[in-house]
Amino acid sequence: MADEPTPTADLIRAQLRRMRATAGLSQEEYGKRAHYSASMVSAVELGQRPLDEVYLARADKVFGTGDLFVSLLKLAARDGEPTWFRPWLEAERAAKQLRCFEPMLIPGLLQTEDYARAVIRGDVTLTDDEVNALVASRLARQAILDREHPPQVTAVLDESALHRFTEESATVMAGQLTHLITFARQPNVSVHVIPTKVGLHIGLSGSFVLARSDDGGWVGHLDNQLGGTVVDHTEEVEVLLARWESVRNVALPTWQSVELIEEVMKPWTT
Incomplete structure (x- = not known):
């Protein structure tokens, strides 16, 4: 049986962690740049808080990714749409x-x-x-x-x-x-x-x-x-x-x- 595809939201969180690590930023350092607390950054990356457009727009700005994460959020929303x-x-x-x-x-x-x-x-x-x-x-x-x-x-x-x-x-x-x-x-x-x-x-x-x-x-x-x-x-x-x-x-x-x-x-x- 084929493996179930990874939900888009999980891919977004994994990419957020990877890009933060690649940039050499701790959760606290990244949070300061994005105007969020370290606990908020941790909660988002661990899936303990839903992704939202404002958070991902700030991520796009910090990482210089255009509107990549915001666009991915729209796909993530569709994952849960019947x-x-x-x-x-x-x-x-x-x-x-x-x-x-x-x-x-x-x-x-x-x-x-x-x-x-x-x-x-x-x-x-x-x-x-x-x-x-x-x-x-x-x-x-x-x-x-x-x-x-x-x-x-x-x-x-x-x-x-x-x-x-x-x-x-x-x-x-x-x-x-x-x-x-x-x-x-x-x-x-x-x-x-x-x-x-x-x-x-x-x-x-x-x-x-x-x-x-x-x-x-x-x-x-x-x-x-x-x-x-x-x-x-x-x-x-x-x-x-x-x-x-x-x-x-x-x-x-x-x-x-x-x-x-x-x-x-x-x-x-x-």
Whole structure:
């Protein structure tokens, strides 16, 4: 039986160690040049912390490797992406506009690392390595928001997504909602909350995302317990666009949504 191919992330870590050693740098010396602690450098090289674009961009700068490590990170992210998800990722990466609706969770593109990890760890069948890979992949997707010309993102979520506070999760949730408010104040992101008093609405049937490309065409994506489905048939996309209008119409404007989020956070942050 042929050996399993080495995951791209492992190859990146091995190359980081090799280039650091070739340059005659200790972890502490390299960390000073890249503006990281020696413990952070060690954690990344040992796979105890997920790779991220900022860390690897600094590595490219220190080693003079152009954008080699950043490009490899994109391949590493794909290692953990199931085949069924890749068509949607291509649409997401090329999107000029994204419309996200979530009835129970914070949208993936707006999640913090701690929140994403807590959500993904809800699947008890995953190993620690699998959790780390999925978290790294989710964070890597968020790089589209840091581009010079990022997509316009409109996120609508039900108020129930804000009320996941428990004594154990308070720090994670407070951090996530603070992060959400920060995004809501960016020019390319708008966040809208459907308040509980709205009652029943069509969005409670499930989450979905719509991506608009350069040519004006729309593609949708539906999540479910076993994976997800790309929606690209005209009639089905039109249904999702109509559902979008329905949930957007009952959601609060951004400024009121931010006020509501702050009100939800207050008992857990004072």
